[in-house]
Amino acid sequence: MIRAVITGSGSALPEQCVTNAEMAKRVDTTDEWIVERTGIRQRYIAAEGETTSSLATEAARKALEDAGVDASEIGLIILATATPDHTFPATATQVQANLGCRGGVAFDVQAVCSGFLYALGTADSLLRTGMAKKALVIGAETFSRILDWEDRTTCVLFGDGAGAVVLEVRDTADDGPGILATKLHADGEHKDLLYVDGGPSTTGEVGKLRMKGREVFRHAVVNLADVLKEVLEDAGVESGDVDWVVPHQANARILDATARKLGLSTDKIVVTVDQHANTSAASVPLAFDVARKDGRIKQGDLVMFEAMGGGFTWGASLARM
Structure with a gap:
């Protein structure tokens, strides 16, 4: 049974944490209003110089370390994001350059909040058909860049961050990973x-x-x-x-x-x-x-x-x- 197995994970957050109380100083809202309707108590907001690619790279490095995999072994990078660094090239190629694993496949997937699931499904298919043996699947966003900070119904809901997993092709038993x-x-x-x-x-x-x-x-x-x-x-x-x-x-x-x-x-x-x-x-x-x-x-x-x-x-x- 040929399967793509998750062997490592990593994540990254911006340095700045913004609580609901701090949000209440920016827009007409309260901690009680936000918690009651959403369950949110805080979020992280990217500062100048913190980008989708920088957060994605940090999460990817942590995932590689967790999996015990060197970046040179990665033949496929799929990055899910609705907030890329640039219209083009794909932010995944910037992450690839940051990691120093040139020559493999690298591209972005845009399905907004479902993006990581789309990227995971795509990577699974490509790995099982032999496109690569090891892959990084990343979800990374700087949603704060596209928020209307005068709209209290939306700006309190979102934050920035990144998460990544390492996938490796393995021959496993039917009840294996x-x-x-x-x-x-x-x-x-x-x-x-x-x-x-x-x-x-x-x-x-x-x-x-x-x-x-x-x-x-x-x-x-x-x-x-x-x-x-x-x-x-x-x-x-x-x-x-x-x-x-x-x-x-x-x-x-x-x-x-x-x-x-x-x-x-x-x-x-x-x-x-x-x-x-x-x-x-x-x-x-x-x-x-x-x-x-x-x-x-x-x-x-x-x-x-x-x-x-x-x-x-x-x-x-x-x-x-």
Whole structure:
């Protein structure tokens, strides 16, 4: 059984931590309002000189060290981001240059908050078809650069950061480690519910994030529950067999509602939204690294990743550690 196995993880955060109390000094909001509606208590905001590529590089280096892999062994880098350093070249190529592993495949994936799931599924497919033997899959964002800091309904929700995993192709037993199943979806009909109002081909400017939160919440709960069921069925696994769910960290209420819809215990949900807020494509690998490093996720565990983002895009992946 040829599988892509997660052998290491790493994460990176900007130096500046901004609490809800500090946010209340910028916009008309309160700590109580933010916590009650989202579960967020703080977020990290990139300073001048801290970029998507610098955060991604730091997370990648930590993942490589955790896996015991030298950068020269990496033949594939896929970076999920909606906030690249430049329109082009791909930010993944900058990370590749920073790591000093030239010559392999390196490109970006843009599926917003679902980006890491899209990148993970793509890397899994490419590794199993022989494109490379070892890969870095990274989610990295500086969402603070595209926020409207006068819109209290959105600017309090997001933060910056990066997470990365090392994937290696291995021949494993049927009950061995590796990515077992992945399902990805998109529906562009709902793009106006969560989007950025700019771009090179339309306004010629970066633009700012716009969101209709109530409608996004409703779609998120339904779509995530459905895709989780798809992955469980494809992998031949019952929901009760899953040891941990590592979800996109958008809103604590979405996490709770999705768990209830699937009959999952909230004790099995890795929650870091209170610490990091919504870091878009970085949120899943960032939460995964936190749970691995604090000892919750262990070798042999069944771990479900899931996310939904603007587009809409959504997906889930089941892996055995």
